[in-house]
Amino acid sequence: MQEINFKDINALESKVSEDFGAWGTEIEVTQQLINDFADLTGDHQWIHVDVEKCAQMSPFGGPIAHGFLVLVLMPKLTLPEADYEIVGYGNIVNYGSDKLRFTGAVPAGSKLRMRGRIAAVEAKAKGTAVTMEMAIHVVGQDRPSVVYQMIMLYQ
Numbered sequence: 001m002q003e004i005n006f007k008d009i010n011a012l013e014s015k016v017s018e019d020f021g022a023w024g025t026e027i028e029v030t031q032q033l034i035n036d037f038a039d040l041t042g043d044h045q046w047i048h049v050d051v052e053k054c055a056q057m058s059p060f061g062g063p064i065a066h067g068f069l070v071l072v073l074m075p076k077l078t079l080p081e082a083d084y085e086i087v088g089y090g091n092i093v094n095y096g097s098d099k100l101r102f103t104g105a106v107p108a109g110s111k112l113r114m115r116g117r118i119a120a121v122e123a124k125a126k127g128t129a130v131t132m133e134m135a136i137h138v139v140g141q142d143r144p145s146v147v148y149q150m151i152m153l154y155q
Contacts, residue, residue: 001081001082001083001084001085002083002084002085003084003085003087004084004085004086004087005086005087005088006086006087006088006089006127006128006154006155007088007128009121009122009123009128012086012118012121012128012130013121015084015118015121016117016118016119016120016121017117017118018117019117020115020116020117020133020135021079021080021082021115021116021117022079022080022115023080023113023114023115024077024078024079024080024113024114024115025076025077025078025113026111026112026113026139027073027076027077027111027112027113028109028110028111028112029065029069029070029073029106029107029108029109029110029111029112030108030109031051031063031108031109033065033069034048034049034063034065034066034069034108035049037065037066037068037069038066041066041068043066047060047063047064048063048064048065048066049063050063051063051108060105060107061107062107062108062109063107063108064105064106064107064108065105065106065107065108067102067146070102070106070112070136070145070146071100071136071146071148073112073136074114074134074136074148077112077113077114077136079114079115079116086130086154089127089128089154089155090155091155092152092153092154092155093152093153093155094150094151094152094153095129095151095152095153096150096151097148097149097150097151098131098149098151099133099147099148099149100146100147100148100149101146101147101148102145102146103143103144103145103146103147104138104141104143104144104145105145106138106145107138110138110139111138111139112136112137112138112139112145113136113137113139114134114135114136114137115134115135115137116132116133116134116135117132117133118130118131118132118133119131119132119133119149124153126153126155127153127154127155128153128154129151129152129153129154130151130152130153130154131149131150131151132149132150132151132152133147133148133149134146134147134148134149134150135147136148
């Protein structure tokens, strides 16, 4: 495995790609998970939690997950190990995000998977910002349900 120091901008930029990597682990989005998230956030909108009403009125044929629920599942949707490792830093902090789109519904009972890519690298005064773009898909669908660009600052 190639080790890349977090200060080596050229080496990190060589990992920037338009192509997404391999798929990571799959997880199921159960109705119970959706209900628990609704309880946690106070968002009990019927499109998420009312199974009977959704069967009759939802354009999706049943309940769908909250967009933010899908987003916060990212840490569980682990990616395959890369062929490189970023080294030499003291810590990594979440520096923010550049893009978040909810592009497709996630029906209750569906499985999710994710893949990612390095979209950008930038030297900052306090470290190196690495922008990762993640695409979360319902298994079997070509179009992602969530596209998210997160920026991690290596210091």
